[in-house]
Amino acid sequence: xxxxxxxxxxxxxxxxxxxxxxxxxxxxxxxxxxxxxxxxxxxxxxxxxxxxxxxxxxxxxxxxxxxxxxxxxxxxxxxxxxxxxxxxxxxxxxxxxxxxxxxxxxxxxxxxxxxxxxxxxxxxxxxxxxxxxxxxxxxxxxxxxxxxxxxxxxxxxxxxxxxxxxxxxxxxxxxxxxxxxxxxxxxxxxxxxxxxxxxxxxxxxxxxxxxxxxxxxxxxxxxxxxxxxxxxxxxxxxxxxxxxxxxxxxxxxxxxxxxxxxxxxxxxxxxxxxxxxxxxxxxxxxxxxxxxxxxxxxxxxxxxxxxxxxxxxxxxxxxxxxxxxxxxxxxxxxxxxxxxxxxxxxxxxxxxxxxxxxxxxxxxxxxxxxxxxxxxxxxxxxxxxxxxxxxxxxxxxxxxxxxxxxxxxxxxxxxxxxxxxxxxxxxxxxxxxxxxxx
Amino acid sequence: xxxxxxxxxxxxxxxxxxxxxxxxxxxxxxxxxxxxxxxxxxxxxxxxxxxxxxxxxxxxxxxxxxxxxxxxxxxxxxxxx
Numbered sequence: 065x066x067x068x069x070x071x072x073x074x075x076x077x078x079x080x081x082x083x084x085x086x087x088x089x090x091x092x093x094x095x096x097x098x099x100x101x102x103x104x105x106x107x108x109x110x111x112x113x114x115x116x117x118x119x120x121x122x123x124x125x126x127x128x129x130x131x132x133x134x135x136x137x138x139x140x141x142x143x144x145x146x147x148x149x150x151x152x153x154x155x156x157x158x159x160x161x162x163x164x165x166x167x168x169x170x171x172x173x174x175x176x177x178x179x180x181x182x183x184x185x186x187x188x189x190x191x192x193x194x195x196x197x198x199x200x201x202x203x204x205x206x207x208x209x210x211x212x213x214x215x216x217x218x219x220x221x222x223x224x225x226x227x228x229x230x231x232x233x234x235x236x237x238x239x240x241x242x243x244x245x246x247x248x249x250x251x252x253x254x255x256x257x258x259x260x261x262x263x264x265x266x267x268x269x270x271x272x273x274x275x276x277x278x279x280x281x282x283x284x285x286x287x288x289x290x291x292x293x294x295x296x297x298x299x300x301x302x303x304x305x306x307x308x309x310x311x312x313x314x315x316x317x318x319x320x321x322x323x324x325x326x327x328x329x330x331x332x333x334x335x336x337x338x339x340x341x342x343x344x345x346x347x348x349x350x351x352x353x354x355x356x357x358x359x360x361x362x363x364x365x366x367x368x369x370x371x372x373x374x375x376x377x378x379x380x381x382x383x384x385x386x387x388x389x390x391x392x393x394x395x396x397x398x399x400x401x402x403x404x405x406x407x408x409x410x411x412x413x414x415x416x417x418x419x420x421x422x423x424x425x426x427x428x429x430x431x432x433x434x435x436x437x438x439x440x441x442x443x444x445x446x447x448x449x450x451x452x453x454x455x456x457x458x459x460x461x462x463x464x465x466x467x468x469x470x471x472x473x474x475x476x477x478x479x480x481x482x483x484x485x486x487x488x489x490x491x492x493x494x495x496x497x498x499x500x501x502x
Numbered sequence: 503x504x505x506x507x508x509x510x511x512x513x514x515x516x517x518x519x520x521x522x523x524x525x526x527x528x529x530x531x532x533x534x535x536x537x538x539x540x541x542x543x544x545x546x547x548x549x550x551x552x553x554x555x556x557x558x559x560x561x562x563x564x565x566x567x568x569x570x571x572x573x574x575x576x577x578x579x580x581x582x583x
Contacts, residue, residue, distance in 0.1 A: 065506055065508055065509070067504040070504060070505050071503055073525065074503040077525060081524075138527050139527065141523075141524040142524070158523075161546060
């Protein structure tokens with residue numbers, strides 16, 4: 065047996081990885097977790113530098129409040145990890161390339177982009193959850209990835225129904241929603257269901273940990289298609305899950321709140337006044353696509369007009385917070401961004417994963433530029449449903465059929481037309497919207 | 503941490519199963535600083551692609567066998583270098 069010193073790797077294993085790309089000439093992406101989407105201008109500047117040095121100056125905001133770089137050379141990855149480590153950031157573990165189960169981790173914990181600004185500050189809870197699960201040996205071999213969302217603003221700005229576990233604040237506690245997932249893995253598209261209990265802020269962490277423990281212990285470990293938590297919830301039912309949770313950590317008070325409490329699915333906080341009288345303003349970023357210059361511009365403006373903090377949103381936009389002079393900020397931003405485009409438009413990075421011939425973000429652009437509407441748009445390139453198309457007003461999911469790119473169209477979650485060629489999408493959207501109205 | 507390389511005949515075996523990208527590649531390069539014949543085991547598809555690509559470019563002789571969801575990558579310094 066030969067032993068070779070590799071101590072320098074120990075701080076990275078289990079906390080950092082590269083993901084697999086297969087398009088645009090990129091083989092690897094780097095998904096930087098930004099817990100709760102909260103980022104300061106110094107970190108954003110450094111990410112811009114990483115993008116320039118290692119990722120061709122390109123950057124994307126993901127629909128889980130991460131920042132994703134592409135064209136990462138695996139030979140230089142350790143250098144990038146070292147830089148991220150010093151900044152206090154980690155990455156997703158990206159175990160999806162493995163063909164087996166049990167390479168799952170807890171993904172970036174998403175949160176209302178305005179936590180602490182218009183609603184209670186849940187930063188401590190988000191940090192505690194993130195710190196506990198990141199690199200924790202017991203939780204980096206989950207049957208499959210696990211997605212958590214938290215909001216205290218009483219709106220669905222975090223895609224509550226798409227997560228394995230969502231916590232929805234109702235003023236004196238959280239209503240948990242469980243078992244959501246928008247992809248094709250079994251049992252298929254499934255909206256998270258509310259549990260009829262209330263979880264106090266003080267017990268929220270142990271609740272989250274217990275639910276992830278149950279996923280770890282009971283979700284399928286033999287088949288990736290069956291390994292998501294949503295299938296366990298589907299098979300058990302919410303009542304059995306509740307019994308298992310309460311058996312472990314004690315009872316929770318009952319509430320009769322149902323999913324109707326979420327009045328509008330998938331909102332974005334576009335602009336307004338914070339609790340302290342300052343303003344917030346969200347810049348629409350089409351498809352979440354940015355470059356290093358724009359990252360630096362955003363970092364600079366956040367410092368010039370606010371306290372140097374920005375928030376990333378699940379609609380792939382950037383929210384400026386703590387702004388006094390919002391009109392001047394808007395004027396500055398207007399020189400570099402199109403502020404007129406809708407805020408709620410997401411496309412998965414199918415141009416990089418290589419699963420589309422006519423890419424999701426291109427479809428989003430075409431719709432936005434040709435359909436004057438405030439309706440939300442989500443385009444997933446494949447049945448994995450990364451853009452959460454069933455949750456949008458206009459949802460599309462792509463597939464390759466007989467060598468050609470086609471998309472299925474959903475209007476507010478209802479399938480209205482299958483196998484549409486890209487050039488016909490706008491026509492069918494218009495027809496579909498008429499049908500829904502009728 | 504230490505990489506543990508088991509000796510098997512003339513070559514050493516580096517078991518990188520369950521490690522995500524880029525660690526199998528990083529460890530392989532580290533091991534090749536110490537040994538000249540190496541067998542790397544990985545079940546990570548991107549690493550199974552990266553390691554042969556990169557090391558072939560760097561002048562190593564690389565052979566890959568795939569069996570039961572595992573890749574065995576045989577690497578040795580190219581005598582023609």
